Amino acid sequence: MxxxxxxxxxxxxxxxxxxxxxxxxxxxxxxxxxxxxxxxxxxxxxxxxxxxxxxxxxxxxxxxxxxxxxxxxxxxxxxxxxxxxxxxxxxxxxxxxxxxxxxxxxxxxxxxxxxxxxxxxxxxxxxxxxxxxxxxxxxxxxxxxxxxxxxxxxxxxxxxxxxxxxxxxxxxxxxxxxxxxxxxxxxxxxxxxxxxxxxxxxxxxxxxxxxxxxxxxxxxxxxxxxxxxxxxxxxxxxxxxxxxxxxxxxxxxxxxxxxxxxxxxxxxxxxxxxxxxxxxxxxxxxxxxxxxxxxxxxxxxxxxxxxxxxxxxxxxGLVVILAIITSFVAATFWLFAKRVLRPLTLATEATIALAEGRYDEPTQVWPKTDEIGAIFVALEQLRANLLRKVALEHERTTLIARLQAAVMHERAQMIALAQARDAAEASARTKSSFLAMMSHEIRTPLQGILGLLELVEYSPLSAEQRRQVRLASEAGQALRQILDDVLDYAKMDAGRLRLALAPLDLRALFASVLSLLAQRAQAKGLQLQQWVQPDVPVQLVADGARLRQILLNLVGNAIKFTERGSVDLCASVEATNAGEGVLVISVADTGIGIAPEDIARLFTPFVQGESGPARRFDGSGLGLTISRQLSQLMGGELMLDSTLGVGTRVTLRVPMPACPDAGSPLSNSERREHHADFRLV
Structure with a gap:
C-alpha cells in the first residue's frame, strides 16, 4: 500500500x-x-x-x-x-x-x-x-x-x-x-x-x-x-x-x-x-x-x-475543546500531506545510506527552515557524529589497553602490600613471643627474691627493718603483677591463650576473691559486699582461673580508687531474645570516678586516666585491657560507666552455660543466705 x-x-x-x-x-x-x-x-x-x-x-x-x-x-x-x-x-x-x-x-x-x-x-x-x-x-x-x-x-x-x-x-x-x-x-x-x-x-x-x-x-x-x-x-x-x-x-x-x-x-x-x-x-x-x-x-x-x-x-469546556481539536487535526493532516510526504523519500534515502555505513556521502539540504529541514540538519549531524564515533572507538581501544596495564600494576602493588602486611604480623608475633619469654625469665628470679624477703620477714628484725622488708616485698609483688599482666597480654596478642572450661561455683569464687582483697579494703575502711541473685545457678561452666583474674582486677581497681564508701560485687542472670541466659557481673564503687574523655582510653594497653586525681595511683595500665580481651574470649563484653566524683560501675556480660549436674534450685532460706553471703564493714 x-x-x-x-x-x-x-x-x-x-x-x-x-x-x-x-x-x-x-x-x-x-x-x-x-x-x-x-x-x-x-x-x-x-x-x-x-x-x-x-x-x-x-x-x-x-x-x-x-x-x-x-x-x-x-x-x-x-x-x-x-x-x-x-x-x-x-x-x-x-x-x-x-x-x-x-x-x-x-x-x-x-x-x-x-x-x-x-x-x-x-x-x-x-x-x-x-x-x-x-x-x-x-x-x-x-x-x-x-x-x-x-x-x-x-x-x-x-x-x-x-x-x-x-x-x-x-x-x-x-x-x-x-x-x-x-x-x-x-x-x-x-x-x-x-x-x-x-x-x-x-x-x-x-x-x-x-x-x-x-x-x-x-x-x-x-x-x-x-x-x-x-x-x-x-x-x-x-x-x-x-x-x-x-x-x-x-x-x-x-x-x-x-x-x-x-x-x-x-x-x-x-x-x-x-x-x-x-x-x-x-x-x-x-x-x-x-x-x-x-x-x-x-x-x-x-x-x-x-x-x-x-x-x-x-x-x-470539553465541547469547545473537542471542536477545536477536530478542526485542528484536519488542518494538520492536510498540511502534513503537503509538507512531509514529499521530503520523506529524500530523508529515507539519506537514512539508508547512513545505515549502510556510507558516511562519506553528504546529506541533501532541504530549503525550508521547518521541522523537515531540521530532520535533514539532524541527519547531517548524525553523519558527523558517526564519523566521530569511529574515531572515538579507536581512542577507546587505546585507553582500554592503558587501563589493563594500570590494573596489572595495581595488582602487583596489592601483592606487595599483602607481603608487607604478613611480614609485619610475623614481626608482631615474634615481639609478643619475645615479650612473653622475657617476662617469664624475669619472673623466675623475682619469685626467689620474694621468697627470700618472706623468710627475712619472719626472722628477728627491728621495727624499721621489718617496715623496709615489707616495703620491698610489696614492691616485688607489684612488679610480679605487672609481669603477669605483660605475660597474659603477650599470650593474648600472640593468640596462644586458651580457656579451660570446668564446673564452677560462682558464689564460692566471689567469696574467695573478696577474701583475698578483704585486708586491702579493711585497711581503707571500705565496706566490701557480695550480692548474688537467687536465679544464678549453683554451678556454671567457665574458666574459673580467668574469671577470678578478671574479678581480682576489677575489685582491686575499685578498692584502689575508692577512699571511702563501699565496693559491691553483684551477679544476676538476664534472658536474651533467643531464650538463652546471660550472666551479668558488676563491680560498683563510690570512688573518685573517671572523666568522660578518659573512659574510652582506659581500654588501651599501658594507658591510665590522664586528668583529675587518677594520676596519683600506680599500675601498668594493662588490667582493663586484659579483662576486656578475656571477656571477649569468653564470648562476652566488658562495659564501664562512671561519673566523676560519684563512682564507677564495671559490668561483665558473658553467656551462661549451666552445668548439667548443677543441682536443684536454692530454697528460700538458701536464697536469703546466698543473696549477700560476704559482707565486710
Missing part, C-alpha cells in the same frame, strides 16, 4: 478516534456533573437527619424539666420542643424518600422506627409527668428511653453519608466531622440527663449515676478530640470554622463541663437546682456544638457546590 493511501486511512481513523474519545470524555464529565448534583442532595438529606437527631436530643431538656416540676408548669416548652422534633423528623424522612440511593431506603426505615419509638417514649413520659413529684420513681427509665431513639436517627444518617463518601470523598470527610459533632451533642445531652433522677428526687447522685456520667463525659471528650483533629488543618483557611471551634472550646468544653462538674459536686446538705434550672443553664451551653456541626456542614456544602461548578465548567 502506498503511503498516500495509508495516510488517508490514518486520517479517517484519527478523526473517528478523536470524536469517539471526545464523546467518551463528554459522557464521563456529564456523569460527574450528575454525581455532583446527587452529592448535594445526599448532603442535604444528611444535614436534615443530623438536625432531626439534634431536635430529638434537645427535646430531652424540656422533658427533664417537666419531670422535675409540677404538672403543667413547663408544658409550653415541652410542646414546642416536640413540635420541632416532629417537623425535623418529617423533613429528614421526606428528603431521604426523595433520593434514589439504596442506602437511603434503610435510613428512611430507621427514621420511621425512631418516630414510632419517640411516640411511645412520649406517652410513657406524659404518664410519669401526670403523677405527683413524690411518685415519679421511674425517671431514669423514662430518660434512658430517649437515648436509643437518637442512636437510631444517627444510624440513619450513615446511609447518605456512605453514599456521599463514594461520590464526594472530600466533602464526606467534613460530613464525618459533622457526624461526630451530632454524636457529641447527643452525649452532652445524655450527661445532663444523668442528673434528672437525682434532682427530681432531691437527693445526691448514686454511684451508678456517677459512673454513667463519667462514661458520658469520657465519650464527650473523645469526640471533642476527634473533631479537633479532623478540623485542625483547616482552621487557618476557614475563618467560620475557626470561630466555631474557639466558641466550642470555651463555651461547652470550658463553661458547660465546668457547670456539670459543679452540679455533680453539690453536697447532701447543699441546695440543688431543679431540672428546669439545670436545663435553662446547661442547654444554651451546648449551642456551640450545633454551631460547630453547622460550620463543618457549610464547608462540606461549599465543597459539593464547588464540585458541581467545576463539573459544569469542564463539561462546557
Amino acid at each position: 502506498r503511503i498516500q493511501h495509508a495516510f488517508r486511512l490514518i486520517t479517517i481513523a484519527m478523526v473517528a478516534t478523536i470524536v469517539g474519545f471526545g464523546s467518551y470524555l463528554w459522557v464521563g464529565e456529564w456523569r460527574a456533573y450528575v454525581a455532583a448534583q446527587h452529592s448535594e442532595a445526599m448532603l442535604q438529606a444528611f444535614r436534615a437527619t443530623l438536625i432531626a437527631a439534634e431536635k430529638v436530643s434537645a427535646e430531652r431538656g424540656p422533658s427533664n424539666a417537666a419531670l422535675g416540676a409540677a404538672p403543667g408548669d413547663v408544658a409550653t416548652a415541652l410542646l414546642r420542643a416536640r413540635k420541632q422534633s416532629d417537623v425535623s423528623l418529617g423533613a429528614a424522612i421526606a428528603m431521604l424518600h426523595g433520593t434514589d440511593c439504596s442506602e437511603c431506603g434503610a435510613a428512611e426505615g430507621n427514621l420511621e422506627h425512631a418516630r414510632a419509638q419517640l411516640a411511645t417514649a412520649r406517652s410513657q413520659l406524659d404518664r410519669l409527668i401526670a403523677r405527683p413529684l413524690s411518685e415519679r420513681n421511674e425517671v431514669q427509665l423514662a430518660v434512658s428511653g430517649m437515648f436509643n431513639i437518637v442512636d437510631d436517627i444517627l444510624r440513619a444518617a450513615d446511609g447518605p453519608l456512605s453514599r456521599l463518601q463514594r461520590s464526594a470523598p472530600v466533602a464526606a470527610q467534613h460530613a464525618v466531622s459533622a457526624r461526630f459533632a451530632a454524636e457529641l451533642r447527643e452525649y452532652a445531652g445524655r450527661a445532663g440527663s444523668e442528673f434528672t433522677s437525682a434532682l427530681v428526687n432531691n437527693r445526691p447522685m448514686r454511684s451508678e449515676e456517677r459512673e454513667r456520667l463519667a462514661g458520658d463525659l469520657g465519650r464527650v471528650r473523645t469526640l471533642g478530640d476527634q473533631i479537633q483533629q479532623r478540623v485542625s488543618f483547616q482552621l487557618a483557611s476557614k475563618p467560620g470554622l475557626r470561630d466555631a471551634d474557639a466558641v466550642l472550646r470555651k463555651g461547652f468544653f470550658g463553661d458547660g463541663l465546668a457547670y456539670l462538674q459543679k452540679v455533680e459536686a453539690i453536697g447532701p446538705a447543699e441546695p440543688r437546682p431543679t431540672t428546669a434550672e439545670l436545663a435553662s443553664t446547661y442547654v444554651p451551653l451546648m449551642a456551640p456544638i450545633v454551631a460547630m456541626r453547622d460550620a463543618v456542614l457549610d464547608v462540606a456544602q461549599a465543597e459539593v457546590q464547588a464540585d458541581t461548578t467545576r463539573a459544569k465548567k469542564r463539561l462546557g
Whole structure:
C-alpha cells in the first residue's frame, strides 16, 4: 500500500478516534456533573437527619424539666420542643424518600422506627409527668428511653453519608466531622440527663449515676478530640470554622463541663437546682456544638457546590475543546500531506545510506527552515557524529589497553602490600613471643627474691627493718603483677591463650576473691559486699582461673580508687531474645570516678586516666585491657560507666552455660543466705 493511501486511512481513523474519545470524555464529565448534583442532595438529606437527631436530643431538656416540676408548669416548652422534633423528623424522612440511593431506603426505615419509638417514649413520659413529684420513681427509665431513639436517627444518617463518601470523598470527610459533632451533642445531652433522677428526687447522685456520667463525659471528650483533629488543618483557611471551634472550646468544653462538674459536686446538705434550672443553664451551653456541626456542614456544602461548578465548567469546556481539536487535526493532516510526504523519500534515502555505513556521502539540504529541514540538519549531524564515533572507538581501544596495564600494576602493588602486611604480623608475633619469654625469665628470679624477703620477714628484725622488708616485698609483688599482666597480654596478642572450661561455683569464687582483697579494703575502711541473685545457678561452666583474674582486677581497681564508701560485687542472670541466659557481673564503687574523655582510653594497653586525681595511683595500665580481651574470649563484653566524683560501675556480660549436674534450685532460706553471703564493714 502506498503511503498516500495509508495516510488517508490514518486520517479517517484519527478523526473517528478523536470524536469517539471526545464523546467518551463528554459522557464521563456529564456523569460527574450528575454525581455532583446527587452529592448535594445526599448532603442535604444528611444535614436534615443530623438536625432531626439534634431536635430529638434537645427535646430531652424540656422533658427533664417537666419531670422535675409540677404538672403543667413547663408544658409550653415541652410542646414546642416536640413540635420541632416532629417537623425535623418529617423533613429528614421526606428528603431521604426523595433520593434514589439504596442506602437511603434503610435510613428512611430507621427514621420511621425512631418516630414510632419517640411516640411511645412520649406517652410513657406524659404518664410519669401526670403523677405527683413524690411518685415519679421511674425517671431514669423514662430518660434512658430517649437515648436509643437518637442512636437510631444517627444510624440513619450513615446511609447518605456512605453514599456521599463514594461520590464526594472530600466533602464526606467534613460530613464525618459533622457526624461526630451530632454524636457529641447527643452525649452532652445524655450527661445532663444523668442528673434528672437525682434532682427530681432531691437527693445526691448514686454511684451508678456517677459512673454513667463519667462514661458520658469520657465519650464527650473523645469526640471533642476527634473533631479537633479532623478540623485542625483547616482552621487557618476557614475563618467560620475557626470561630466555631474557639466558641466550642470555651463555651461547652470550658463553661458547660465546668457547670456539670459543679452540679455533680453539690453536697447532701447543699441546695440543688431543679431540672428546669439545670436545663435553662446547661442547654444554651451546648449551642456551640450545633454551631460547630453547622460550620463543618457549610464547608462540606461549599465543597459539593464547588464540585458541581467545576463539573459544569469542564463539561462546557470539553465541547469547545473537542471542536477545536477536530478542526485542528484536519488542518494538520492536510498540511502534513503537503509538507512531509514529499521530503520523506529524500530523508529515507539519506537514512539508508547512513545505515549502510556510507558516511562519506553528504546529506541533501532541504530549503525550508521547518521541522523537515531540521530532520535533514539532524541527519547531517548524525553523519558527523558517526564519523566521530569511529574515531572515538579507536581512542577507546587505546585507553582500554592503558587501563589493563594500570590494573596489572595495581595488582602487583596489592601483592606487595599483602607481603608487607604478613611480614609485619610475623614481626608482631615474634615481639609478643619475645615479650612473653622475657617476662617469664624475669619472673623466675623475682619469685626467689620474694621468697627470700618472706623468710627475712619472719626472722628477728627491728621495727624499721621489718617496715623496709615489707616495703620491698610489696614492691616485688607489684612488679610480679605487672609481669603477669605483660605475660597474659603477650599470650593474648600472640593468640596462644586458651580457656579451660570446668564446673564452677560462682558464689564460692566471689567469696574467695573478696577474701583475698578483704585486708586491702579493711585497711581503707571500705565496706566490701557480695550480692548474688537467687536465679544464678549453683554451678556454671567457665574458666574459673580467668574469671577470678578478671574479678581480682576489677575489685582491686575499685578498692584502689575508692577512699571511702563501699565496693559491691553483684551477679544476676538476664534472658536474651533467643531464650538463652546471660550472666551479668558488676563491680560498683563510690570512688573518685573517671572523666568522660578518659573512659574510652582506659581500654588501651599501658594507658591510665590522664586528668583529675587518677594520676596519683600506680599500675601498668594493662588490667582493663586484659579483662576486656578475656571477656571477649569468653564470648562476652566488658562495659564501664562512671561519673566523676560519684563512682564507677564495671559490668561483665558473658553467656551462661549451666552445668548439667548443677543441682536443684536454692530454697528460700538458701536464697536469703546466698543473696549477700560476704559482707565486710
